Amino acid sequence: MSTEPQAPASEPVEPTPTSAGGDTPAGPSKNELKKRAKEEEKKKKEAEKLARQAELAKAKAAAEVDFAEQNYGKLPLNQSQERLGRTRVAISTLNASSEGQTVLLRARVHTSRAQGNKMVFFNLRQRTDSIQALLSVTPEKVSKQMVKWAAGIADETIVSIEGVVQKPLEEIKSASVGDAEILISKIYIIAGVESRLTFTIDDAGRPESAFESTDAQYNRVALETRLNNRVLDLRTQTNQAIFKLQSGVVNLFRNYLNEHGFTNIHSPKLQGAATESGASVFKVSYFKGTAFLAQSPQLAKQMAIAADFERVYEIGPVFRAEDSNTHRHMTEFIGLDLEMTIEEHYHEVMELLDSLFLNIFKGLRQQYSKEIEVVGKQFPASEFKWREGPEGTLKLTFAEAVDLLVADGVDRETLDDIDTTNEKRLGALVKAKWDTDYFIIDKFPLALRPFYTMPDPNDPTLSNSYDFFMRGEEILSGAQRIHDPTLLAKQMISKGVDPESMKGYLDAFRLGCSPHGGGGIGLERVLMLFLKLNNIRRASLFPRDPKRLEP
Amino acid sequence: MSTEPQAPASEPVEPTPTSAGGDTPAGPSKNELKKRAKEEEKKKKEAEKLARQAELAKAKAAAEVDFAEQNYGKLPLNQSQERLGRTRVAISTLNASSEGQTVLLRARVHTSRAQGNKMVFFNLRQRTDSIQALLSVTPEKVSKQMVKWAAGIADETIVSIEGVVQKPLEEIKSASVGDAEILISKIYIIAGVESRLTFTIDDAGRPESAFESTDAQYNRVALETRLNNRVLDLRTQTNQAIFKLQSGVVNLFRNYLNEHGFTNIHSPKLQGAATESGASVFKVSYFKGTAFLAQSPQLAKQMAIAADFERVYEIGPVFRAEDSNTHRHMTEFIGLDLEMTIEEHYHEVMELLDSLFLNIFKGLRQQYSKEIEVVGKQFPASEFKWREGPEGTLKLTFAEAVDLLVADGVDRETLDDIDTTNEKRLGALVKAKWDTDYFIIDKFPLALRPFYTMPDPNDPTLSNSYDFFMRGEEILSGAQRIHDPTLLAKQMISKGVDPESMKGYLDAFRLGCSPHGGGGIGLERVLMLFLKLNNIRRASLFPRDPKRLEP
Numbered sequence A, B: 001m002s003t004e005p006q007a008p009a010s011e012p013v014e015p016t017p018t019s020a021g022g023d024t025p026a027g028p029s030k031n032e033l034k035k036r037a038k039e040e041e042k043k044k045k046e047a048e049k050l051a052r053q054a055e056l057a058k059a060k061a062a063a064e065v066d067f068a069e070q071n072y073g074k075l076p077l078n079q080s081q082e083r084l085g086r087t088r089v090a091i092s093t094l095n096a097s098s099e100g101q102t103v104l105l106r107a108r109v110h111t112s113r114a115q116g117n118k119m120v121f122f123n124l125r126q127r128t129d130s131i132q133a134l135l136s137v138t139p140e141k142v143s144k145q146m147v148k149w150a151a152g153i154a155d156e157t158i159v160s161i162e163g164v165v166q167k168p169l170e171e172i173k174s175a176s177v178g179d180a181e182i183l184i185s186k187i188y189i190i191a192g193v194e195s196r197l198t199f200t201i202d203d204a205g206r207p208e209s210a211f212e213s214t215d216a217q218y219n220r221v222a223l224e225t226r227l228n229n230r231v232l233d234l235r236t237q238t239n240q241a242i243f244k245l246q247s248g249v250v251n252l253f254r255n256y257l258n259e260h261g262f263t264n265i266h267s268p269k270l271q272g273a274a275t276e277s278g279a280s281v282f283k284v285s286y287f288k289g290t291a292f293l294a295q296s297p298q299l300a301k302q303m304a305i306a307a308d309f310e311r312v313y314e315i316g317p318v319f320r321a322e323d324s325n326t327h328r329h330m331t332e333f334i335g336l337d338l339e340m341t342i343e344e345h346y347h348e349v350m351e352l353l354d355s356l357f358l359n360i361f362k363g364l365r366q367q368y369s370k371e372i373e374v375v376g377k378q379f380p381a382s383e384f385k386w387r388e389g390p391e392g393t394l395k396l397t398f399a400e401a402v403d404l405l406v407a408d409g410v411d412r413e414t415l416d417d418i419d420t421t422n423e424k425r426l427g428a429l430v431k432a433k434w435d436t437d438y439f440i441i442d443k444f445p446l447a448l449r450p451f452y453t454m455p456d457p458n459d460p461t462l463s464n465s466y467d468f469f470m471r472g473e474e475i476l477s478g479a480q481r482i483h484d485p486t487l488l489a490k491q492m493i494s495k496g497v498d499p500e501s502m503k504g505y506l507d508a509f510r511l512g513c514s515p516h517g518g519g520g521i522g523l524e525r526v527l528m529l530f531l532k533l534n535n536i537r538r539a540s541l542f543p544r545d546p547k548r549l550e551p
Helices: A030-063 A144-151 A223-228 A237-259 A298-306 A347-367 A369-378 A398-407 A420-434 A485-494 A499-510 A523-531 B030-063 B144-151 B223-228 B237-259 B298-306 B347-367 B369-378 B398-407 B420-434 B485-494 B499-510 B523-531
Strands: A072-074 A102-115 A119-126 A129-136 A158-166 A181-191 A283-286 A289-293 A311-319 A332-341 A394-397 A438-442 A465-470 A473-480 A516-522 B072-074 B102-115 B119-126 B129-136 B158-166 B181-191 B283-286 B289-293 B311-319 B332-341 B394-397 B438-442 B465-470 B473-480 B516-522
Touching (some): A144 A181, A237 A311, A237 A523, A237 B237, A298 A332, A298 A516, A311 B311, A332 A523, A347 A369, A347 A465, A347 A516, A347 A523, A398 A420, A398 A438, A420 A473, A465 A523, A473 A523, A485 A499, B072 B144, B102 B144, B119 B144, B129 B144, B237 B311, B237 B332, B237 B347, B298 B332, B298 B516, B332 B347, B332 B523, B347 B465, B347 B473, B347 B523, B398 B438, B465 B523, B473 B523, B485 B499, B516 B523
Parallel strands (some): A129 A181, A394 A438, B072 B181, B129 B181
Antiparallel strands (some): A102 A158, A283 A289, A283 B283, B102 B158, B119 B129, B311 B332, B332 B516
């Protein structure tokens, strides 16, 4: 803010001279006319003088040849006109030891700031990396015209720059590279910005805490606004890191399973019949008939087991036509599914799933610590905790979980199932007692599970099924499945499913199928909870919910 | 076939005695009644005698205690009753050096053959591996009852067996393990077969040539029959190998791209608008509105580039509502898609895709030689050939490809586009001339490509686009894309697409987007052509076409 004294607001205004005074009819006197003619003549001469001066300045400017005109400007549209094979550098590779190197790179103008008319500072960005670059008037190299042009480059423009790496006078805190900057010698626009930015990348990347103080001077960017402008939103360092982490979870999932004898399968999402009870399915016009979108690869992966695949996994979209508008539901998400035969006991699957998760957690922490740190700046979270070593992952039975809640004051009568609120409460109780954000609940009541769930051998009201939890939210549901066609048909009927409607599935078991079990993981939930993003939409590239199909 | 003489078909049939003759009213005489009473008495006595004999036999059998009754039988349904942690072996690990080992394993009865009533030979199968096992009456170990029971086990039953590995008298040609067999001491049924097998696994696994001789004694299994009984069909060694190879292609694709700085993305299949021209899309009921199934991740992956992801890939289902009933079209298939920024020229992408393919071919040959060999037994194919070394992959321009066809006698007038027949012909010409099954055609006419294709910088009728071919069929289509929103909108209009209908997509480029290109690969086509399966349905787990939504 300027500290110069302002002129008082009440300063008297001089009255406009509309007439010469008196009551005589309006009309100038002869003297008055002469006076005016003289004034006009004077004005004309002044205008002529100004025009002459302007022409002179123009001529002078023309004479002042822009020696740098080859060093800047907008490049023609890249249609692959030529291929010089020049090497571009990644900002992440630059540091103080790069001093003196001449580099060429493509980057976005994150922000820029002119200092007088002789210098422009840029913050150049490549994904999660940024570096300071400056352009300064230099005899025979950088002209005033070049600096003026460069000062006009809009934020988010993609530029190609060439320059020399130098050590900055002091550490640069606004860029990810703190100990190096680039002195620009050439700067060209590769792609400009042709629309107004709904928000700045800086505003979109600020932590919630930045808006919490009463004198907050930043614009808070609502989630809805972000999702409507998702391409812009995705450019924040946070989002770049989130989706590197998403890719990381998938890689860790795959690698672990590949190493453990699993085959990656791809089952059709278009189904001839609406299958599985419970969740509703989307209807598709299929030529002259109707198809349905698979609500999970459950049936297909079990059929793969009946077809002797032994161990299978699938990574693919899962569709749920449920009108749930919550922080953790989407109509389309990525399912990480697996199914495997068991030799003796379904805990073989449960333990493999547990090892898989521990492997993912460890892998993320080891390979993606930089990304986790970046996300943590915008979404502060307590470090995700799990138990390791000989005691291993905490495993509770459903009954034990209920007891914990009852001991904490929850009415046992309400605990036929553990609802979302009680799940959270249980998560907090477990965290307080065992200091872990990750645990398993085993032995769910049979009534709560789908028809294909294997009943417990000793208590017919229980089942061989489990859920896995992260920060008090379910992220995996799994079980031993029924591999016997007679029992399967019986359970279908008891859950109101017509066995005839699922003949292809049932037939698979009539051909002989090994005992097996598996589970389904919601990719976005794992990511949301590991990073504590608080809304599942933040973990999805272009999220879909009952109210959103765009962009 | 039995060689016993059959009774002549014309053997006279004895007339049924309906009446004693004459015209007197029906009714037995006294003599007749006496005779009948006598006969009944006789029958009664005989029946009593038989019953006594049966009882004696029963008592005798009961006396003959089955000393082996603990060693066989149907196991109770596995509901995870107990967990002993016993180690099961994989058939693939057994060989002559395992001699003397006592092993426990779960396998399918591929076939079995009783020899007299004292011995049964089994061919036991685990996916692509099989071993001979025999059960033989042995004092105090294997009873006659046990052998009799075991001889009745149906093919495809899942059994658990225990036994000792021994060297066979001669090499076993009918099993994948030739130098070892198992002498069974215990055999239990884990899961039985409760339906008739539409075909045997052996018949389903025979090469076409087996049916070609005029005295073929096997049942040919039609593709339609296989697909209707896909779970059974998938158990053949060939299919087990095909889907290990499919998993392998995906792994090789991913690993290569992960090593080259790509991020794995997952874009929504549910779209708010029917997008891209050309291929038709499936319509989905979406709550009170309508959605469409993505016909490719094209728009999303380009938007990810506009969002600075730099290099992305996606592996996911692609939906095409085209009523094409050919050997190479499905309504749902797996797209292997990638998109990346380019620095100077779209050949950067084309060359990366080429390296990717070479990497996949080499990886398959190195890591999956056994599976390729297995598939080759049923689907004989000339070895897939590609060019390596300094000359590299053959690259033709569209114009050069046309010239080759014209020189071979095709009318130039018909070559505005190269249709499927001419593609095949071109593939044969290329193979004859350059001895390669894999090549690239570059520089397609702009008119043949989608609106988002970048025009050639020098000839406005051409484009910066390419197709990749395997054995004369297209398996990849790709191009440099238009990253300038003004040119993109213009091209949309010229192809009859309303830019307003794709606002979210167009807006992404208005926010500034780097020059980029990419391509889309059909996973099943690559697999079909590499292995020469001749029908794409064989490369899909549960294929979908206009006439098939099940199983």
